[in-house]
Amino acid sequence: MKHNTLQHELKKKQPFEIPEQEAILNIVRTSDQFQNRFGRLFREHGLTSSQYNILRILRGEGKPLPILEVAGRMIQVVPAITGLVDRLEKQELVERKRCTEDRRVVYVAITADGLKLLKELDEPLNELHKRLIGHLTKSELRQLSRLLEKARQSLSKD
Amino acid sequence: MKHNTLQHELKKKQPFEIPEQEAILNIVRTSDQFQNRFGRLFREHGLTSSQYNILRILRGEGKPLPILEVAGRMIQVVPAITGLVDRLEKQELVERKRCTEDRRVVYVAITADGLKLLKELDEPLNELHKRLIGHLTKSELRQLSRLLEKARQSLSKD
């Protein structure tokens, strides 16, 4: 007997009247619960989700990035990024380098230690992905991604 | 020309190899961006998302609830709920009442002010739902909810 519908999970007495609302709550709830699991995994390796994200962006880019460029790729508000990078720097997982041409700009680069830590996480992360959502067929996964991308189209307008 | 794919948005150089990963990132990203919008709306009314959620749960229940019962319905970690209720109480949107039979239990109830504030938010919230995701057909919305509910089945196991 499966009871994974939102109505049941939230102990709602009435079914959802508005499918838009139901879909959005489903998105948010699923995201929260998945992020919980990832958070646990990261914590076991001394990282938070946001810290991991910064490292992954830097590895993906392959070269130092201005600190606000990193923030931009995370949908993150500007002030938050400073403290994040501070803590990563303290753990020696990234380095700050001031740009010589434009002295306002601060570059962030991932260190060898940072790369090593990411590498340790690659396999467990892949396993977690499969465990969380591997029971959907490839076709369902494609469809889910397509629907979510379509959902986000309402955001580009402003 | 639409560029709402994750690969484009994240400035990734390589397409996703793993559809599981792509789907999960799509869920998380969509949720983050939507929650951003809701957060803005709530802030205009002096609330945060979590505070709104507590009020909505209390209104839905129609009677006082033990504080941990509220926390449980929010996927929220226990310690956080205390401060949330503190702030709501300070705004006189909820009240705490200690249970007389079991003096460990603290009930939380929504006040008339709280109900009034929620009522003010009902219409704008509905509009935001429609604006964010109203461009999907009813069939797509149903399908999206169904896929997300299926995705969450992996979580019930532990």
Next chain:
DNA sequence: CGCATATAGTTTATATGTAAATAATATCTA
């Protein structure tokens, strides 16, 4: 040149999410 304006980051203040420890009260059990 010299000032107005813009840009890149940081700091500050407040609210949240998480874990671990603690306090108060209930319940169980020998």
Next chain:
DNA sequence: TAGATATTATTTACATATAAACTATATGCG
């Protein structure tokens, strides 16, 4: 009934999101 254990809620400590104000540096323009 005394002591162990469980439950409910809070406190403490830290990392994070958000907004607003601020610093340092660049750029534009008369």
